[in-house]
Amino acid sequence: xxxxxxxxxxxxxxxxxxxxxxxxxxxxxxxxxxxxxxxxxxxxxxxxxxxxxxxxxxxxxxxxxxxxxxxxxxxxxxxxxxxxxxxxxxxxxxxxxxxxxxxxxxxxxxxxxxxxxxxxxxxxxxxxxxxxxxxxxxxxxxxxxxxxxxxxxxxxxxxxxxxxxxxxxxxxxxxxxxxxxxxxxxxxxxxxxxxxxxxxxxxxxxxxxxxxxxxxxxxxxxxxxxxxxxxxxxxxxxxxxxxxxxxxxxxxxxxxxxxxxxxxxxxxxxxxxxxxxxxxxxxxxxxxxxxxxxxxxxxxxxxxxxxxxxxxxxxxxxxxxxxxxxxxxxxxxxxxxxxxxxxxxxxxxxxxx
Amino acid sequence: xxxxxxxxxxxxxxxxxxxxxxxxxxxxxxxxxxxxxxxxxxxxxxxxxxxxxxxxxxxxxxxxxxxxxxxxxxxxxxxxxxxxxxxxxxxxxxxxxxxxxxxxxxxxxxxxxxxxxxxxxxxxxxxxxxxxxxxxxxxxxxxxxxxxxxxxxxxxxxxxxxxxxxxxxxxxxxxxxxxxxxxxxxxxxxxxxxxxxxxxxxxxxxxxxxxxxxxxxxxxxxxxxxxxxxxxxxxxxxxxxxxxxx
Amino acid sequence: xxxxxxxxxxxxxxxxxxxxxxxxxxxxxxxxxxxxxxxxxxxxxxxxxxxxxxxxxxxxxxxxxxxxxxxxxxxxxxxxxxxxxxxxxxxxxxxxxxxxxxxxxxxxxxxxxxxxxxxxxxxxxxxxxxxxxxxxxxxxxxxxxxxxxxxxxxxxxxxxxxxxxxxxxxxxxxxxxxxxxxxxxxxxxxxxxxxxxxxxxxxxxxxxxxxxxxxxxxxxxxxxxxxxxxxxxxxxxxxxxxxxxxxxxxxxxxxxxxxxxxxxxxxxxxxxxxxxxxxxxxxxxxxxxxxxxxxxxxxxxxxxxxxxxxxxxxxxxxxxxxxxxxxxxxxxxxxxxxxxxxxxxxxxxxxxxxxxxxxxxxxxxxxx
Numbered sequence: 002x003x004x005x006x007x008x009x010x011x012x013x014x015x016x017x018x019x020x021x022x023x024x025x026x027x028x029x030x031x032x033x034x035x036x037x038x039x040x041x042x043x044x045x046x047x048x049x050x051x052x053x054x055x056x057x058x059x060x061x062x063x064x065x066x067x068x069x070x071x072x073x074x075x076x077x078x079x080x081x082x083x084x085x086x087x088x089x090x091x092x093x094x095x096x097x098x099x100x101x102x103x104x105x106x107x108x109x110x111x112x113x114x115x116x117x118x119x120x121x122x123x124x125x126x127x128x129x130x131x132x133x134x135x136x137x138x139x140x141x142x143x144x145x146x147x148x149x150x151x152x153x154x155x156x157x158x159x160x161x162x163x164x165x166x167x168x169x170x171x172x173x174x175x176x177x178x179x180x181x182x183x184x185x186x187x188x189x190x191x192x193x194x195x196x197x198x199x200x201x202x203x204x205x206x207x208x209x210x211x212x213x214x215x216x217x218x219x220x221x222x223x224x225x226x227x228x229x230x231x232x233x234x235x236x237x238x239x240x241x242x243x244x245x246x247x248x249x250x251x252x253x254x255x256x257x258x259x260x261x262x263x264x265x266x267x268x269x270x271x272x273x274x275x276x277x278x279x280x281x282x283x284x285x286x287x288x289x290x291x292x293x294x295x296x297x298x299x300x301x302x303x304x305x306x307x308x309x310x311x312x313x314x315x316x317x318x319x320x321x322x323x324x325x326x327x328x329x330x331x332x333x334x335x336x337x338x339x340x341x342x343x344x345x346x347x348x349x350x351x352x353x354x
Numbered sequence: 355x356x357x358x359x360x361x362x363x364x365x366x367x368x369x370x371x372x373x374x375x376x377x378x379x380x381x382x383x384x385x386x387x388x389x390x391x392x393x394x395x396x397x398x399x400x401x402x403x404x405x406x407x408x409x410x411x412x413x414x415x416x417x418x419x420x421x422x423x424x425x426x427x428x429x430x431x432x433x434x435x436x437x438x439x440x441x442x443x444x445x446x447x448x449x450x451x452x453x454x455x456x457x458x459x460x461x462x463x464x465x466x467x468x469x470x471x472x473x474x475x476x477x478x479x480x481x482x483x484x485x486x487x488x489x490x491x492x493x494x495x496x497x498x499x500x501x502x503x504x505x506x507x508x509x510x511x512x513x514x515x516x517x518x519x520x521x522x523x524x525x526x527x528x529x530x531x532x533x534x535x536x537x538x539x540x541x542x543x544x545x546x547x548x549x550x551x552x553x554x555x556x557x558x559x560x561x562x563x564x565x566x567x568x569x570x571x572x573x574x575x576x577x578x579x580x581x582x583x584x585x586x587x588x589x590x591x592x593x594x595x596x597x598x599x600x
Numbered sequence: 601x602x603x604x605x606x607x608x609x610x611x612x613x614x615x616x617x618x619x620x621x622x623x624x625x626x627x628x629x630x631x632x633x634x635x636x637x638x639x640x641x642x643x644x645x646x647x648x649x650x651x652x653x654x655x656x657x658x659x660x661x662x663x664x665x666x667x668x669x670x671x672x673x674x675x676x677x678x679x680x681x682x683x684x685x686x687x688x689x690x691x692x693x694x695x696x697x698x699x700x701x702x703x704x705x706x707x708x709x710x711x712x713x714x715x716x717x718x719x720x721x722x723x724x725x726x727x728x729x730x731x732x733x734x735x736x737x738x739x740x741x742x743x744x745x746x747x748x749x750x751x752x753x754x755x756x757x758x759x760x761x762x763x764x765x766x767x768x769x770x771x772x773x774x775x776x777x778x779x780x781x782x783x784x785x786x787x788x789x790x791x792x793x794x795x796x797x798x799x800x801x802x803x804x805x806x807x808x809x810x811x812x813x814x815x816x817x818x819x820x821x822x823x824x825x826x827x828x829x830x831x832x833x834x835x836x837x838x839x840x841x842x843x844x845x846x847x848x849x850x851x852x853x854x855x856x857x858x859x860x861x862x863x864x865x866x867x868x869x870x871x872x873x874x875x876x877x878x879x880x881x882x883x884x885x886x887x888x889x890x891x892x893x894x895x896x897x898x899x900x901x902x903x904x905x906x907x908x909x910x911x912x913x914x915x916x917x918x919x920x921x922x923x924x925x926x927x928x929x930x931x932x933x934x935x936x937x938x939x940x941x942x943x944x945x946x947x948x949x950x951x952x953x954x955x956x957x958x959x960x961x962x963x964x965x966x967x968x
Contacts, residue, residue, distance in 0.1 A: 020897040022907050023726050029906070044756070070763060071934050073926060076906075089756070099760045104933050106768035108904050111726070113760055114733055120758050127756075142746055143713035144663075144739055148732045150722035151689060161725050181881075265620075269793060272884055273624045276892075280628075284635050289902065291727055293647060293695070299639040313692060320723040323690040409809045431811065439809040443802030449617045450610065461606025462810045490617075507806075516809075 014227050017166045021289065024158045025111050029057035029075040031066040038086035040127075047123050048079070053115045070102050077101045077112050089127075152235075152320050163234045164315040165288040167224045171247070172254055172308055173279065175217040179258030180275040182209060183350070184265050203347045210255045210343075217251050218244065237322035243315065246328070249335050250311045256342035263350045282308045307338050361420075362387045362514060362545050363408065368417035370403055377403040379568040381417075387513075390536065390546040392559030392576075394592065399565040401549050405516055408547070410434050422513045435463075438515035440507035442522050446499060448492040452483060455491060456506055463510035477505055497528035504535060508544065515539070517548040521555065533558050553588040562588075564595055571595050603812055607820035614794065615824055625790075625828065629782050629836050636774035637844045644672055647731055649696040650688055652679040655704035659714075663742050667698065672734050689721045696720045696731050764933045775840035776928040777901030779833055780921035783859070784895045786829045787866035788873065789887035795821055795874035796883045818959075822867045829863045830856075849935025855928065858945065862924040865948050868955035869920070875962040895921040923947050 030048060034041050048054045057075050060066055069075040080098040088095040099116050103109035153160050186192040195205065221244070228234045258275065265271040285292075285299065286308040292300060303309045310331045317323035325332070363385035370378040377400045385391045395401045406412040408421050410430030419426035422436040446455050453474060460470040478484050481501060491499060500520065508515050517536075521529045533555070540546050540560075548559065556562050556576060563573040572579055572595060576588060583591045616622065649667075653660050668675050676694045679685060685697050699717035701707070707714040718735050720728040765772040795818075798804040807817050833856075840846040848855065870887075877883045897903065898912065899921035905913055916922050923944040930936050930944075938945075 016912065017897060019909050019912050021903050023903065024907055025904075027906060067763075071930070071936055071940060073930070094757055096757050096759050099758050101760065101762050103762035103765035103768055103772075104929055105773045105904060106765060106770050107773075109762055109765070109768055110730070113762075114730065117758060117760075118733070120756055124756055142708050142743065144708070144716050144743060145713055146716045146718060146736050146739055148718040148720065148736070150720055150725075150728055150732075153722035153725055153728075156722055156725035156729055158725050161723060268881060269884065270618075270620050272888070273621055276888070277624050277628060277631075281631065281635065284632075285639060291724060294644055295639050316723055317690065317692050321690050321692070321721070323692065327690045327692065411805070411808055431813075434809060434811045437809065439806055441802050441805050445801075445803045445806040447610070447614070447803060448801070450613055454610070454613060458606055458610045459810075461609075462603045462807070462812050464603050464811065466602075 011227060013170055014163070014166060014224060014231070017169075018159050018162050018232060021162055021166070022158050023107060023111065025053055025108065025115065028054050028077060028112055028115070030054045031058045031060065031069045031075045031078045032056055033060055033063050033066045033078060033080040035061060035083045036081050036085035040086040040089060041081045044081070044120070044123055045079075048116075048119055051115070051119050054119075067100070070100070075102075076108070077116065079116070152237075159232050160234055160320065161316075163228045163232055164319045165286075165312045167221060167228060168286075168308065168312045168315055169283060169288060170224055171217045171221050171251065172283070172311075174220055175213055175251055175254045176258045176275055176279055177272075178216070179210070179213050179255045180261045180271050181268050182213075183259060183262035184268055184271045187266065188268060202350050206256075206259060206343070206347045206350055209259055210252070213255050213258075214248070214251050217255070218247060221247050234319065236319050238318035238324065242325060242328075243318055246311065246314050246318075246332060246335065249332070249339050250307060252339040253307045253335060253342050256339070256346040260342065260346040260349055263346065282306055285309065286312050288312055304334075307335060310335050360386050362422055363391075363547070364418070364420040365408075366418040368404070368407065368419055369415045370400075370407060370412070371415045376568055378407070378414075381570055383563055383570060383573055385514075385545060385547060387545055388540055388543045390540050390548065390558070390560045392556050392562035393547060393549045393565070394553075394556055394562055395549075395565030396596070400568045401565055402518070404565075405518055405547075405549065408433075409437060409439055409516055436513045438507040438510065438512040440503050440515070440517050440520050442519040446491045446503050446506065449490060451488050451490055452478075452494075452502060453487045455502070456509060459506045460509050465510055473509065477509070481505060497524055497531075500524055500528065501532060501535065504532065508539060512544070514545040514547060517546065519549055519551060521550065521552065529555070553592060556588045564592065566595060604816050604820055607812065607816065608823050611794070611821060611824045615828070625786055626832070626835070628785075629778060629832055630839065632778050632782070633771075633774070633836060633839050633844070636778065637771045644727065644730055644734075646674045647672060647696065647727070648676040648694045649673045649698065649731075650677050650679050650685075650694045651675060652682070652685065652697060652699045654702045655700050655706075657703075657705035659705040659708060659746075660700045663700075663716075663739065664698070666742050667735065667738050670734070670738055672731070685719060694721070695724070695727060696735070698735065769844070769846075771840065771844040771846055772933060773902070775836060775844070775846045776925045776932065777896075777899070779836050779859070779928060780862070780899060780924045781892075781895045781901060782832055782836070783829050783863055783924075784866045784869075784891055784921055785887075786832060787825055787863050788870035788891055789884070790828075791822060791825050791867050791870035792874040792877070792883040792887055793880055794825075795871065796877055796880045799874075799878065800880060818871060822871070825867060825870075826860070826863055829866075830860065833859045833863070846932070848932050850931035850937065854938060855931045858924070858927050858931065858941070861945065861948055861952070862920065862927075865920050865952040865955070868952050868959065872955045872959045872962070875959045895919065898922070900925055920948060920951055 032045050034045060045056065049056050058066070058069055063078070063080050066075070066078040066080070070078065078098075078100040080100065082095070082097065085095050085097065099113070101109045101112050150156055183192065186195070225236075225240070229236065257278070261274050261278070262271055265274060285295075285303050285306055287303070292303050292309060295303070314328050314331050317328055361384040363383075365384070366382050368378050368381040369376065381404065393401055393404070403412070407414050407419065407426060410421075410426060410433045413427060413430075421433045424432045424436070426433065447458070450458065456474050456477065457470055460473070465473075478487055483498075483502070486494060486498070491502075494502070504517070504520065507517075521532060524532070529552075536546055536548070550556060559576065561573065561575050562579065563570050565571065572591070574582070579591050580586065580588065583594050585591055585594065651664055653664065667673055673696070677688070679688065679697065688694050688697070697719045699719065701715045701717070704714045716739060718732055720732050722728040762768060798807070808814065837848065837855075841848060869891075873883055873886055877886060895901070898905075898916045898919050900916070901921070905916050905922070908916070927941045927944045927948075930941050934940070
């Protein structure tokens with residue numbers, strides 16, 4: 002167990018943080034340039050210089066390009082038609098085609114956004130260089146948009162993921178350890194030994210809970226250190242607040258684990274049930290995708306998901322520096338869960354069969 | 355030659371080495387048809403290794419071994435058809451019912467379905483198990499399970515049955531009943547090869563061998579052994595042998 | 601053959617007797633698909649925003665109206681000073697603040713330009729990025745409306761075509777991913793547990809002493825799980841098609857054939873794990889850690905492999921689910937034939953042979 006407790010956080014943090022990323026780079030693009038003019042070459046060059054794209058292939062036939070997508074050798078095709086430059090000069094505009102492999106909808110959306118931003122920048126350059134319509138531009142009304150990204154100006158995806166993954170980590174460890182615990186004693190038979198003692202039900206459950214509670218809090222501290230050292234995640238808010246909330250949150254998770262443990266007969270069952278519950282909690286926690294994007298019935302369900310609350314609190318406190326006043330709704334919900342789950346675990350644990 | 359047909363198990367100079375460790379050091383013994391042969395020894399004396407070789411689970415390093423007339427080097431599959439085996443863990447499936455366990459074990463020994471039905475009926479009557487035939491094994495008391503495990507191990511009517519500490523953790527009355535079952539089978543001509551921890555049980559055997567550190571330290575009828583070592587019970591024989599080694 | 605049949609029947613009993621496990625095995629795919637299909641989405645709609653309008657003229661009102669009626673945004677509140685921005689973000693309810701400068705309309709009329717500031721909460725970087733882009737796009741549209749006669753400068757207009765998944769539905773990704781993950785879970789984890797369980801209870805010894813050949817024992821253990829996994833695969837495909845409209849463009853036969861190959865690969869992996877471990881608990885932990893995490897994260901299920909750092913990409917290559925996901929995506933969504941997936945098929949086949957060889961070797965050593 003010890004190696005699992007120590008090795009898992011490091012491996013998970015490193016692997017998860019690097020693997021769980023939508024940060025797009027090196028999007029493989031196939032260029033079908035049927036114009037082969039200086040404008041089309043410049044546009045392609047612009048894509049090539051962008052950090053997001055690499056040109057994986059150039060061809061004259063759209064068919065061959067689509068073959069690359071079919072083979073999985075490219076994600077996007079840019080197809081520049083014949084007489085592109087001519088039309089552009091004569092009619093002031095022309096169309097080109099972008100074809101995106103959209104099986105992964107999220108990636109496709111981002112690829113699309115990046116491509117369009119490259120093209121619109123290119124449009125601006127063209128307009129500026131040609132100078133011709135300058136007068137027209139001035140006579141037009143313009144709105145200059147300035148945008149800023151607060152709390153994470155470089156849009157670093159890791160900053161976003163690390164606090165969430167830390168929650169995942171303590172949750173999995175806490176839930177699995179406590180979930181397997183009582184049922185293991187049942188399988189081995191040592192539980193009988195305890196049941197013949199005059200110990201009270203709540204004493205037993207709390208006694209079971211405490212060691213895991215310490216282990217999990219220690220995990221959290223360990224994980225935060227690794228996160229700070231390896232990924233330099235920001236810690237704007239109070240760490241004391243983080244641990245205070247965590248200590249309540251862990252009571253929820255561990256009680257839930259013990260509850261599962263009391264209702265099952267074998268470790269295998271407990272493992273499967275824990276896995277099932279965790280999967281739903283984690284997927285609906287807003288770890289990978291925002292809760293705001295879910296349909297409203299699902300958002301209602303997440304009101305009962307402690308993982309979602311804790312992830313939200315972690316992100317708010319660590320990244321934005323929110324204080325207790327801003328997180329009190331979430332905090333009291335957690336407190337309520339802690340009380341309910343603990344009572345449930347104590348109630349369900351039977352000293353007599 | 356006459357002797358050899360009677361000897362259903364024939365072992366000469368059996369040696370089994372694991373690397374440098376000699377688990378069985380030149381064992382030689384015979385077991386006659388219909389005999390109850392007790393195989394005794396402290397934990398780690400090499401009993402399990404010998405049983406595994408005789409059952410064809412493990413191949414010997416050297417020696418001449420014949421079980422039911424088949425060679426333990428080359429003909430292990432033929433040996434397996436002629437033996438039954440019951441381990442200390444009872445080896446019944448807890449999530450299957452009584453009849454399902456019987457049907458399963460009968461099936462893997464290739465007994466026809468019709469025959470299985472007939473024999474199951476006889477067996478259930480004999481054990482007075484008709485009422486529990488559709489009960490899961492895990493809901494049966496330990497003593498019942500053990501009787502059933504033995505019946506299942508001999509369900510395909512093997513020539514020899516190997517019992518590896520079959521009575522561990524069972525109450526004296528059930529043990530007594532269990533040995534009655536063993537006697538009955540031996541009387542019908544089945545050879546019983548049994549290992550045990552209980553010295554009183556050793557006295558039920560026709561002959562016993564006592565293994566100490568990979569060797570057979572003594573082999574005779576219980577009565578002769580007690581005479582030879584001048585004690586009143588097998589416990590004494592065993593203690594004296596152990597002391598000799600030290 | 602008769603012996604073998606009895607053995608397989610026994611294995612089915614083991615599975616069907618454990619109702620809870622059965623329920624979970626069949627419940628997981630359904631719940632997961634529903635979750636992924638309906639809940640897990642990156643589509644942005646109704647993002648809560650705040651507006652800090654220092655001008656309050658008819659232009660800012662019109663633009664605000666346009667932004668709010670786009671369907672992407674929902675007005676949470678109006679702000680009255682800069683300090684409120686930070687406070688609102690800290691409370692965590694809004695994602696974006698739009699700031700109109702003072703005398704917005706006046707500037708636009710007299711100086712022909714006005715300033716608009718967009719501040720986003722980038723603690724969720726992707727959402728922030730997308731929201732900012734939407735806002736800019738809406739503003740540009742608005743500009744066209746208030747400059748009706750303007751001559752457009754040189755313009756390249758990209759026409760975007762989304763191949764295979766024009767509505768950018770998340771389920772298109774998740775159906776292949778869930779199949780890969782679940783088949784791995786059921787096949788590998790369940791077999792490895794079921795074999796180690798026989799070792800723990802001691803029944804394995806008895807089986808080995810019987811005339812059943814070791815290969816019959818192993819194959820007998822595996823057959824029920826092939827069956828279960830196959831049913832699960834079909835359930836997932838049917839749900840995907842009829843509930844979520846994920847098409848099966850390629851040959852169904854080829855798809856099912858590849859699924860069987862993948863199931864067999866996962867099963868041989870499970871057998872290998874069980875020959876290497878002694879207790880159920882270790883078998884389970886290894887299965888969970890070695891199979892679950894990677895098959896979700898390192899298989900391209902949710903996160904594209906191309907975005908990962910090179911060492912991780914290398915690890916991804918040895919994950920069977922990665923190859924299976926490529927295969928089903930190709931057959932189901934791209935609708936291509938065997939010519940496009942033979943390489944991946946061969947790799948899976950090679951992995952299966954490797955697992956079997958290792959197991960056979962280990963199994964013999966253990967018997968000695």
